[in-house]
């Protein structure tokens with residue numbers, strides 16, 4: 180008889196069998212250096228384990244010469260994954276063996292991403308439009324065969340202006356994309372995540388969600404709102420084994436930060452170099468965050484290694500003490 184196999188939500192497994200005679204089963208996610216070892220009493224035990232794993236949606240078994248491996252194939256939906264941070268997150272999940280679907284408003288960016296990331300599913304979707312979101316979530320879940328991870332990455336920077344001068348339409352647009360878009364994608368994804376053995380939601384907040392930025396009221400309000408959303412959802416969904424976390428990047432290297440810095444320079448009547456140096460002054464580590472580091476953080480918190488992390492706001496900001 181084999182020892183009973185306990186599969187916690189989110190556990191990922193590797194089964195090794197030397198010539199089919201091994202009596203050890205290693206339960207492991209790809210990111211873990213050491214997995215749990217189960218001692219089996221007979222070959223029959225190994226077959227029991229494989230049968231059980233086969234019954235759980237989202238797990239697959241591949242057989243190789245001297246060993247058999249069983250691992251969970253995460254099914255991942257990333258919003259606004261046609262470029263920028265979302266695309267890096269898609270690349271990282273795809274290289275880890277996950278099935279990945281990204282949506283974006285920009286069809287050409289999606290085509291480019293699909294040509295760069297093998298097996299990527301793409302859906303054109305403007306997350307400010309409910310009808311688009313409804314169509315997109317159904318298409319994504321169908322393409323992926325279910326859903327384990329939702330990364331709510333879509334977010335726009337919005338206007339740079341003092342509140343009294345801010346354009347109310349631009350302000351509303353930020354709320355519609357950043358807050359309402361995240362709400363609608365998430366509410367439609369939840370029934371699918373509840374069927375997952377390892378459901379996980381990531382909400383993209385920002386340094387601006389932890390501190391106010393002068394002249395960025397719409398963005399900061401939306402990103403602070405998303406922290407409230409993540410903290411509420413983690414408590415609502417914990418009983419279903421679904422984890423929810425917000426991440427809060429500081430300034431990230433890429434085109435967007437250049438646009439934001441230019442906007443700030445214009446609003447504050449400073450040079451680009453002055454606002455760049457202001458941005459560095461508030462951090463102890465004098466660098467921008469590499470988008471690949473954000474992708475690595477998201478992979479970690481949605482993995483087995485992150486199974487005790489929920490309801491958190493995880494800064495990744497080179498130790499920023501405030502927002503400049």
Ligand SMILES: NC(=O)c1ccc[n+]([C@@H]2O[C@H](COP(=O)([O-])OP(=O)(O)OC[C@H]3O[C@@H](n4cnc5c(N)ncnc54)[C@H](O)[C@@H]3O)[C@@H](O)[C@H]2O)c1
Pocket residue numbers: 258259260261262263264265282283284285288304305306307332333334335336356383384385386427428429430431432433434435436
């Ligand atoms: N870049 C930074 O410095 C930084 C810092 C902190 C947080 N963030 C957050 O990270 C997320 C991604 O940022 P980024 O720098 O990669 O963004 P980005 O401006 O580079 O845009 C990424 C993608 O969003 C898509 N997009 C824009 N509007 C959309 C809509 N209505 N529907 C669907 N897709 C849409 C674009 O087509 C683009 O492909 C955002 O939520 C942002 O607020 C970024």
